[in-house]
Amino acid sequence: MKTPCIKNHRNAAKIVGFIFVLLANFSCGVIKEKQKPFTKVLTFAGISERFGEPFGVAVSGTDVFVSDGEQGKIWLIQRNGTRLLFSEGLNTPSSIAFDKNSNLIVADSGSHTIKKINPKGIVEILAGVENQPGFADGDADHALFNAPIGIAVSENKIFVADTYNDKIRIIENGKVSTLAGSERGFADSEIASSVKFDTPCGIAVKNGKIIVADAGNLRLRMVDEKGSTSTLAGNGVQDSIDGNLFDAGFVAPLAVAVGNFGEIYVSDGNSVRVIGRRFFPVVETISDAERGFSDGNLSGSKFNRPSGLAVDESGNLFVADSENQVVRVFTGDDLGTEISKGGRKKLKTSAEEFRTLGEPRWPFDPPDKKREIAGTLGEIRGEISKEDDAAYFHNGLDIAGGYGETARFVRAEKVLRPLAVQNFSTLRELLQMPTLTYIHVRIGRDKNDKIFDDKRFQFSFETNGKLKGVRVPRGTKFEAGERFGTLNSMNHVHLIAGRSGAEMNALDALRLPDISDSIAPVIEQIALFDQNWQPVTETKSRNPRIMLSGNTRIVVRAFDRMDGNADRRRLGVYRLGYQILNADKAPLTEEKTTISFAFLPNSESVRLVYGEGSRSGATGETVFNYIVTNEIDGRNASESFFDASALQSGNYILRVFAADYFGNKTVSDIEFTK
Numbered sequence: 001m002k003t004p005c006i007k008n009h010r011n012a013a014k015i016v017g018f019i020f021v022l023l024a025n026f027s028c029g030v031i032k033e034k035q036k037p038f039t040k041v042l043t044f045a046g047i048s049e050r051f052g053e054p055f056g057v058a059v060s061g062t063d064v065f066v067s068d069g070e071q072g073k074i075w076l077i078q079r080n081g082t083r084l085l086f087s088e089g090l091n092t093p094s095s096i097a098f099d100k101n102s103n104l105i106v107a108d109s110g111s112h113t114i115k116k117i118n119p120k121g122i123v124e125i126l127a128g129v130e131n132q133p134g135f136a137d138g139d140a141d142h143a144l145f146n147a148p149i150g151i152a153v154s155e156n157k158i159f160v161a162d163t164y165n166d167k168i169r170i171i172e173n174g175k176v177s178t179l180a181g182s183e184r185g186f187a188d189s190e191i192a193s194s195v196k197f198d199t200p201c202g203i204a205v206k207n208g209k210i211i212v213a214d215a216g217n218l219r220l221r222m223v224d225e226k227g228s229t230s231t232l233a234g235n236g237v238q239d240s241i242d243g244n245l246f247d248a249g250f251v252a253p254l255a256v257a258v259g260n261f262g263e264i265y266v267s268d269g270n271s272v273r274v275i276g277r278r279f280f281p282v283v284e285t286i287s288d289a290e291r292g293f294s295d296g297n298l299s300g301s302k303f304n305r306p307s308g309l310a311v312d313e314s315g316n317l318f319v320a321d322s323e324n325q326v327v328r329v330f331t332g333d334d335l336g337t338e339i340s341k342g343g344r345k346k347l348k349t350s351a352e353e354f355r356t357l358g359e360p361r362w363p364f365d366p367p368d369k370k371r372e373i374a375g376t377l378g379e380i381r382g383e384i385s386k387e388d389d390a391a392y393f394h395n396g397l398d399i400a401g402g403y404g405e406t407a408r409f410v411r412a413e414k415v416l417r418p419l420a421v422q423n424f425s426t427l428r429e430l431l432q433m434p435t436l437t438y439i440h441v442r443i444g445r446d447k448n449d450k451i452f453d454d455k456r457f458q459f460s461f462e463t464n465g466k467l468k469g470v471r472v473p474r475g476t477k478f479e480a481g482e483r484f485g486t487l488n489s490m491n492h493v494h495l496i497a498g499r500s501g502a503e504m505n506a507l508d509a510l511r512l513p514d515i516s517d518s519i520a521p522v523i524e525q526i527a528l529f530d531q532n533w534q535p536v537t538e539t540k541s542r543n544p545r546i547m548l549s550g551n552t553r554i555v556v557r558a559f560d561r562m563d564g565n566a567d568r569r570r571l572g573v574y575r576l577g578y579q580i581l582n583a584d585k586a587p588l589t590e591e592k593t594t595i596s597f598a599f600l601p602n603s604e605s606v607r608l609v610y611g612e613g614s615r616s617g618a619t620g621e622t623v624f625n626y627i628v629t630n631e632i633d634g635r636n637a638s639e640s641f642f643d644a645s646a647l648q649s650g651n652y653i654l655r656v657f658a659a660d661y662f663g664n665k666t667v668s669d670i671e672f673t674k
Helices: 009-028 341-347 351-355 603-609
Strands: 040-045 054-060 063-068 073-077 083-087 093-098 104-108 113-117 123-127 150-154 157-162 167-172 175-180 200-206 209-214 219-223 229-233 253-258 264-268 271-275 282-285 306-311 317-321 326-331 373-375 380-383 397-400 406-408 430-432 436-439 441-443 458-461 467-471 483-487 492-497 522-530 551-559 575-582 592-596 625-627 631-633 636-638 651-659 665-673
Touching: 040 063, 040 073, 054 104, 054 317, 054 326, 063 093, 063 306, 063 317, 073 093, 093 150, 093 200, 104 150, 104 157, 123 157, 150 209, 157 200, 157 209, 167 200, 200 264, 209 253, 209 264, 219 253, 264 306, 271 306, 373 492, 430 441, 522 651, 522 665, 551 575, 551 651, 603 625, 603 631, 603 636
Parallel strands: 054 093, 054 306, 150 200, 200 253, 253 306, 592 631
Antiparallel strands: 040 326, 054 063, 063 073, 073 083, 093 104, 104 113, 113 123, 150 157, 157 167, 167 175, 200 209, 209 219, 219 229, 253 264, 264 271, 271 282, 306 317, 317 326, 373 397, 397 492, 406 483, 430 436, 436 492, 441 483, 458 467, 522 551, 551 625, 575 592, 575 651, 631 636, 651 665
């Protein structure tokens, strides 16, 4: 009679996975102390010379090799951080790994091939047919892949995560075969042909087992030599949750690497996680889970779509920090540089540089026909109230169009994110390109959900034939003006300019034909509060005056308009600030800009920008109450005050200003007495 724990394959798989990690931990627990522990995160490369998109990482001795998916290159980084070109001419290279002959094996996603680069940097196709996606096993030179991303090498075998075929493949002795996987979905099974993956990306070999970062299923999977597949970790819920293997949550597991003592590292969303540092196997996050760029102590370190991972002989963990365009390292040594806040700012693309990346056009046809702007960067969405904490910043430019109208690319780009399409069949369906993101669009289909005759959009279907999802593989290229979808009932393209984490004001970053604004912002009201948010009002006397003596908050209700917009349309203001004048209007202080929306502020600072009563959305009244005494510049925000105690006794004028991007400016004065 079978015991209850193995009647159900899923329960059996959980037990196998638990024992697999537990035994590995037990077998090496004594010698783990020999490895120098991580104490910090440093930036290893990309400071003086920017990468396009570092993605895959491999280590050979003291040298670190990095694939650059955007530039189609492989870089060699020496121990001192010097970067050398190792090979080029690739088409969106992804994961990389060395074989026993010191050849670098590359999953060249954009060309749908697996390539080999010898120690001299010479490239040849190892398997697959150049620029021909598909699925076919057999002789390596006739086999077909669909934008493979993951690579791992073990003895004479090369394992491939054939990402958009949702399979794990093997290259051995000039032949390609399928180890596990059938169609897109989720299914563990002892039968290889019954297994289902969803966009498997990174893979690694541990104790003869293949560990798979199954990105679309939000899990780590484990495949044995016969293709039997089980879940190693993850509950399938999209969230960063530490804990027991099957209670843990992942955001988007992208790459895996095995450490020197069997620990499993995972790049997940915007964080780096690990399994195997404890006696009992648990998932731990060893960085901050929030998106950003921060070196220093482990828990405070921030990443932005970390991708490839690799561990050297000393146990240092190298990370391709893709959206930050640098290579970072978890280390206990001085192996890199701790980048300051000012240094991080210098690494970002400026609006001036961004404007040169494409010709002027709108995301519709005709490309030069002026469109109405329905929303700008930095506007509040939701409402600021004592009860509601759901307010957030609008992070793009809303460009109005008609329901079902065809949306087109503003500039030529290729897809780099493995899961570039998100929120399928919702109002927030989007396609994320490297520097531009397009939201509120049915990707790859018309207003009736009829799919485009364009194989670059890869659809999946339910058993009844209903559309289930769409993917656009990593490495897919589009030209400016090509169609990518149609507007849904939001009736506009929400266009985000800038890489993830470095979003900038699209009015500044893009060249939109015939756009103009000759209308100055409107200041509706100025309200003053003390440090404790108690209103400051005029004195009740024969000559009412506003009296200020200490820290004061200035809140300005204002909005902007643009040429060609409907009168009802209220837009956010680009720049605000204040100045103190003497009673005769002679300037006492210089004009101080406190709020600027050149870049998107940190998401947590929305209540530092907007005061209570601020609200905006698809319906209802739009109110922007700006707290202009607080200081917001780029992603940085801080609370501040106007300190009237620094003034001598007398009469003064508080002058508040609101300006739009095009230089129109409105000022409003309030007399007060110190």
